[in-house]
Amino acid sequence: MAVKEKQQLKVVGHSVPRLDADDKVRGKLQYGIDYTVPGMHVGKVLRSPHAHALIRNIDASGAIALPGVKAVVTSLDIPVNKYGAIRDDEYLFAHEKVRYAGEEVCGVVAVDEETAAAALKRIHVEYEELDYVTHPLDALKEGAPQIHRDCPDNVALSYQIARGDVDQAFRKAHRVVSGRYEIPMSHQTHLEPLAAVVEVSGKKLTVHTAAQEAFFTRREIAHCLALEETDVIIHVLMAGGGFGARCDQKLPLVAAALAWKAGVSVKLVNNREDEMASGRPLMPVVVDLELAVDREGRFLGKKTRITAENGAYTSVAPAMLSVAATRSDSLYRYPALFTEAALVYTNKPPSSAYRGFGNQQIHFPMESLIDEAATALGKDPVELRLLNATREGDISIHGWEIKSCGLTQSLMLVRDKYRELAQHIRDSREVGSPKRRGLGVAAFIHVSGNRTTLPEFGGSSAMIKFNHNGKVQVFSGETCVGQGVHTVFAQIAAEVLGLNAADVEVVLGNTDETPFALGCHASRVTTLGGNAVLRAARDAAEKIRTAAAGLTGGVPDDIEIDGGFIYNRTTGRKLSFAEVARHVVLVKQSGIPLISFGVYEPAIEMPDMKTKYGNLSAAYPFGAHLVEVEVDTETGSVEVKRVFAVHDSGKAINPMMIEGQIEGGVAMGIGFTLFEEMIYEQGVLKNKSLADYKIPTMMDIPPIQVALVETEDPEGPFGAKGVGETPLLATAPAIANAIYHATGVRIRKLPFTPQHVHAQLTRENEDC
Amino acid sequence: MWTMAEKKMTIKITVNEVLYQDEVLTGMTLLAFLREQLKLTGTKEGCGNGQCGACTVIMDGKAVNSCLVLAVQADGARITTIEGVEGPDGLHPLQQAFIDEGAVQCGFCTPGMILSAKALLDENADPDEGEIKEALSGNLCRCTGYVKIIRAVKNAARRLSGGLDHGR
Numbered sequence A: 001m002a003v004k005e006k007q008q009l010k011v012v013g014h015s016v017p018r019l020d021a022d023d024k025v026r027g028k029l030q031y032g033i034d035y036t037v038p039g040m041h042v043g044k045v046l047r048s049p050h051a052h053a054l055i056r057n058i059d060a061s062g063a064i065a066l067p068g069v070k071a072v073v074t075s076l077d078i079p080v081n082k083y084g085a086i087r088d089d090e091y092l093f094a095h096e097k098v099r100y101a102g103e104e105v106c107g108v109v110a111v112d113e114e115t116a117a118a119a120l121k122r123i124h125v126e127y128e129e130l131d132y133v134t135h136p137l138d139a140l141k142e143g144a145p146q147i148h149r150d151c152p153d154n155v156a157l158s159y160q161i162a163r164g165d166v167d168q169a170f171r172k173a174h175r176v177v178s179g180r181y182e183i184p185m186s187h188q189t190h191l192e193p194l195a196a197v198v199e200v201s202g203k204k205l206t207v208h209t210a211a212q213e214a215f216f217t218r219r220e221i222a223h224c225l226a227l228e229e230t231d232v233i234i235h236v237l238m239a240g241g242g243f244g245a246r247c248d249q250k251l252p253l254v255a256a257a258l259a260w261k262a263g264v265s266v267k268l269v270n271n272r273e274d275e276m277a278s279g280r281p282l283m284p285v286v287v288d289l290e291l292a293v294d295r296e297g298r299f300l301g302k303k304t305r306i307t308a309e310n311g312a313y314t315s316v317a318p319a320m321l322s323v324a325a326t327r328s329d330s331l332y333r334y335p336a337l338f339t340e341a342a343l344v345y346t347n348k349p350p351s352s353a354y355r356g357f358g359n360q361q362i363h364f365p366m367e368s369l370i371d372e373a374a375t376a377l378g379k380d381p382v383e384l385r386l387l388n389a390t391r392e393g394d395i396s397i398h399g400w401e402i403k404s405c406g407l408t409q410s411l412m413l414v415r416d417k418y419r420e421l422a423q424h425i426r427d428s429r430e431v432g433s434p435k436r437r438g439l440g441v442a443a444f445i446h447v448s449g450n451r452t453t454l455p456e457f458g459g460s461s462a463m464i465k466f467n468h469n470g471k472v473q474v475f476s477g478e479t480c481v482g483q484g485v486h487t488v489f490a491q492i493a494a495e496v497l498g499l500n501a502a503d504v505e506v507v508l509g510n511t512d513e514t515p516f517a518l519g520c521h522a523s524r525v526t527t528l529g530g531n532a533v534l535r536a537a538r539d540a541a542e543k544i545r546t547a548a549a550g551l552t553g554g555v556p557d558d559i560e561i562d563g564g565f566i567y568n569r570t571t572g573r574k575l576s577f578a579e580v581a582r583h584v585v586l587v588k589q590s591g592i593p594l595i596s597f598g599v600y601e602p603a604i605e606m607p608d609m610k611t612k613y614g615n616l617s618a619a620y621p622f623g624a625h626l627v628e629v630e631v632d633t634e635t636g637s638v639e640v641k642r643v644f645a646v647h648d649s650g651k652a653i654n655p656m657m658i659e660g661q662i663e664g665g666v667a668m669g670i671g672f673t674l675f676e677e678m679i680y681e682q683g684v685l686k687n688k689s690l691a692d693y694k695i696p697t698m699m700d701i702p703p704i705q706v707a708l709v710e711t712e713d714p715e716g717p718f719g720a721k722g723v724g725e726t727p728l729l730a731t732a733p734a735i736a737n738a739i740y741h742a743t744g745v746r747i748r749k750l751p752f753t754p755q756h757v758h759a760q761l762t763r764e765n766e767d768c
Numbered sequence B: 001m002w003t004m005a006e007k008k009m010t011i012k013i014t015v016n017e018v019l020y021q022d023e024v025l026t027g028m029t030l031l032a033f034l035r036e037q038l039k040l041t042g043t044k045e046g047c048g049n050g051q052c053g054a055c056t057v058i059m060d061g062k063a064v065n066s067c068l069v070l071a072v073q074a075d076g077a078r079i080t081t082i083e084g085v086e087g088p089d090g091l092h093p094l095q096q097a098f099i100d101e102g103a104v105q106c107g108f109c110t111p112g113m114i115l116s117a118k119a120l121l122d123e124n125a126d127p128d129e130g131e132i133k134e135a136l137s138g139n140l141c142r143c144t145g146y147v148k149i150i151r152a153v154k155n156a157a158r159r160l161s162g163g164l165d166h167g168r
Helices: A021-026 A061-065 A113-121 A166-172 A214-225 A251-262 A272-277 A317-330 A359-377 A381-388 A407-427 A485-497 A525-552 A577-588 A655-674 A731-743 A754-767 B030-037 B093-100 B110-123 B129-135 B147-160
Strands: A041-047 A053-059 A069-073 A104-110 A124-129 A155-163 A175-183 A195-201 A204-209 A232-236 A266-269 A285-293 A299-311 A337-345 A435-445 A460-466 A472-476 A504-508 A559-562 A565-568 A574-576 A594-600 A622-632 A638-648 A704-708 B008-015 B018-025 B056-059 B062-065 B078-080
Touching: A021 B093, A021 B110, A041 A113, A041 A251, A041 A272, A053 A104, A061 A069, A069 A113, A069 A251, A104 A113, A104 A251, A155 A317, A166 A285, A166 A299, A175 A359, A195 A251, A204 A214, A204 A251, A214 A232, A214 A251, A251 A266, A285 A359, A299 A317, A299 A359, A317 A337, A317 A359, A317 A435, A359 A381, A359 A435, A359 A731, A381 A407, A381 A435, A407 A435, A407 A622, A407 A638, A435 A731, A460 A525, A460 A577, A472 A485, A472 A525, A485 A504, A485 A525, A525 A559, A525 A565, A525 A574, A525 A577, A525 A594, A565 A577, A574 A577, A577 A594, A622 A731, A622 A754, A638 A655, A638 A731, A655 A704, A655 A731, A655 B147, A731 A754, B018 B030, B030 B056, B056 B110, B062 B110, B093 B110, B093 B147, B110 B129, B110 B147, B129 B147
Parallel strands: A041 A266, A204 A232, A299 A337, A472 A504, A638 A704, B008 B078
Antiparallel strands: A041 A104, A053 A124, A069 A104, A155 A337, A175 A285, A195 A204, A195 A266, A285 A299, A435 A622, A460 A472, A460 A594, A559 A565, A565 A574, A622 A638, B008 B018, B056 B062, B056 B078
16 A cells, blocks of 8 residues: 555544544443443353362352242253353353463353342352462473373474574674563553443344454454354444453353353453453563674674563464564574574463553563663664664564564654753752662564464455445444554544545444454554555545536546545535435435445564464554653662654554554553553462552653654555554563663663662672 | 441442432442442542552542541531532543543543542642652552653643643
8 A cells, every 4th residue: 555645634643532532521431340231140250269270069059049049050950061262262151160360161141230149159169279370380390280181291382483593693702692571461550440231132142242353352252152153243332441351352252151051141240359350461571581792782682581471361462472482583683593482381361462462571671771781782672673773674583574663763762852851860869869860772663463363364354335415334343442443444544535534434244244354453553454444445535526426427536525525626516415415325326324444454474383483464563662750779769860762664544543552551551560560379360459450640650752764665554553562572671681780770670660779779789 | 246347337428529419338448449339430449448549539639548437427527529529521630641641541540549639739838859759659650650740640740730831
C-alpha cells in the first residue's frame, strides 16, 4: 500500500476526539459487568485452593438440592473438556487433578447471587495434595513433581536457533559481557473484571463479552461444547481494558458451558481476587545472555538462553517464547547468534498474552546488557546503539524486511535530550544527601501484527455499506480493547470519502455481522485492519463515483467527493450522498445496499517452523526512551522523575490518541518495573487484592514527553505502524540503566522494589 | 438467628436530585444499591474493596468509594453519580474536557475520575497539579497514564471559572 501523494490530509493525522468518549463520560456505555438480559441467572465458579492435587471426589448433591439452583457443571458435563489455544492440554473444568490454585473445578447456575454463593459452599471436593513447583528452574530439577503425564521433565517445548558462526564471533571478540536477568509473573490488571452474559436461544448461544479475538473465542466455545461455530455468536462489548488478558480468556468459555448445560441465560463475572489468581498473567522468564563486541563496539554475536514459565497449561506462551527468542534480534545488526529457548510447566496460572507478548521479557535483558557492554568498552550507550542500529532497507538476521525505520532518528533525539539533561544530573548531587539521580536509555523494536497467529491468513478485511439514506457504516471483525479502533477506522474511511469522522459508523467484532478477523493483538489493528478499511473505502469511493457519473452524466473521473456531496466537474451538477445512495439502492439495486469490500493480505510469511526464519510482519515500529530516576540509597526507593519517549509508529493517524497510548504504556511499564509482582506462598497467590498488588496511581507518574518520528511506511494505511504494545518495551531496561548511572549498581531482577534495590546496593558496597 | 444480610430496612436517599424510598438489605453496599436496584450502571465495580475508585460517587459533597458505604449508611444522604453530572443544557465542563483532552480510553475509570474531580472542583475552583493528583490518587487508571486526565481537570477548572469558552 503506497503512501498517498502528499496532499493535505483532512481527517487522518488530526487529533479527532474519540467517537465513543461521549457515552463513556456520561456513564452510558455498557461493559460486560453492566450487561443484562431478561431471565438471566447467575453463574459462579468453584476454584481449586491447592496448587497441585488429585481430585478424589466431587459431591455436589447439597448444591443441587438447594432451591433456586438450576445446574451444577463439572468436567463430566462438557462434550470436549480438553482444549487449548495452541496445544490441547488444558481443561475447561479440572479433570482428575488440579494444577494451579485458582483452577476451575466446577460451576453453578442459580437464580441469584446469594443462592449461587450458597450453592458453592455446599459443594464438597476431596483433594489429595501433591508436591508442587512455582518456579521454572525448580520444575526442571531432578525429582520435581510431574505436572502433566505426557511431559515427564515438565518441558512443554524447547528449541534452538542458530545463525552465522557464533563460536567464531566469540573467539574474535574484544570483550564479552554476560548476565542473568529475571522477570517474575505480573498481571495485566485491567480495571474491569472479565465478564460474560450468555444467552441461550434454541441451539444458538449468544455470548455478550469483551473479547480481543472474537472469532478465536467463538472457535474455542464451539470446540468445547461440540457446536457449529456459526451457532455461537460473539457479540463484542467494549472492554474496560484488556492488555492481552482478553485474548485467550477462559471466562466466556466457562460462562457458555454453564448456560448451555443449564439451558438458561447466565451472567458470569470475576471478582477481583479471582481475576488476579485465575487470570492469564505475564510469562515469567530467566534469561542468560552473552554479547560479544569488537573494539569499536560492533556486535559480533550473542548467545541467549531463555527459560520461560508456561504455568500449568499451555495458553499462548509458545508464541510469546518465539517473540522473546527472536524479536529483539532485529533491532540491531547481528552477524551471528545462538539461542536456546525452553518453556517449562509450573503449578501457576497459564502464562499468556500481556501487552508486549514476550517482547519486554527480552528487551529488559538485552537493553540492559548493551549498556553493560558500553560500560565495559568505555563507550557512550547511545553511540553504541547508533553504531549497530538496524536501518531502513535492512533484511535482519531472521529475514525481517525493514521497510521503514526511525531507530536512528529516535536515538539521536534521545542523545540530544541526554546531553541536555546531563549537566542537570551532575548539578543535582547534594553533598550528604543519600539521593542520586541518573539517566538511562533503551531502544526497542516491535511488530504490526505477525503471521504466526493463523497459518492460512495474516491480514484483515472490511466491508463498507452505504445505506439508502447515504449513511456510511464500516464493518470489521477486529475488536477494540479501549484503544480507540472505532475512531481510527472512522478517520481512515472519512478521509477517503470526504466526510467527518463522526459521520462514519463503525461496527466491530460481532461474529454474525462482520467478516472473520484475527482480533486485537500484536499491535496489528491500525496497520492491518486500517488497511482493509482504507481499501474498502477506496472501493466505495469508486462505486460512488460510478453511480454519480451515471446520474449526472460523464465518467467517474469527472466526479469529486467532498463533505458528503458529489460534484461533477464537467457538468457542474452536485448531489448529496443520500441522493446518490437512494437512487443506487432503491432504483438500480432493488434494495441491495451499496457494499464494498477491502482486503489486506500483507506480503509476509509464516516463518519456518524449525529455523524461525521469515519476514513475519507487515511493518516494524521502533523507538527509544530516555528515563531520569532518583534513587534514595538509604531506602532503596526509586522514583522516575521524567520520561522522554520517542516513537516511530509511522504516520500518526490520531496524534492525541497515540500520545495517550504511549503515556499509558509508560505508566504500565513503571508499575511492571518498580513494584508489580505476583507473590506466591505455598503455591497460592498472596497479593490478590489491589491493596497488595499495587499498580501505579496518579502520584507515581512523572512528566512524560512524547516525540513522534513519523517515518513513511510503505505498507501501513497512510504509512501507519502499530503502537499499542511498544510503550512499555523500553521502560524496564531504561530504568535499570538509569539506576546504574545513578549508583554504579546493576540490577538484573524485576521488580525494583525498595527492599530489592536496597539489598543490591548494600551488597555492592560490601563487595567493594 | 438472623444474619445481617437477611435484615431489611427502608431508606430515603436522593440520587441525582431524585428522592427514592426503597427497601434494602442491611448488608447491601451503596454501589450495589445504585447499580442493581436503581439500575444506574454508570458507577462501576472494579475491586469491591475500596482500592480502585471506579465506584466513586459524591455523597453529601464528598467523594466516597460507594463499595465501602452501606446503603443504610446513605439514608438521608444526597448522592451524585455520573448520570447526574451532565446538566439540562448538555455535558458538564469536566465531561467535555475529558473528551477534548483525550482523557478517555477504555472509559472504565472515567465515571469515578469525573466524580472525584467534580468533588475537588466543587470545593477548590483552582487546584494546582499537586492538589489534582492528591484528590484523584484513589482512582486507578490502567490505560491513560493519567497525563491527559490531569490536563482535562485543569481545562475544566479554567472553563468553570469562566476562563476558556471554546468547545461548548
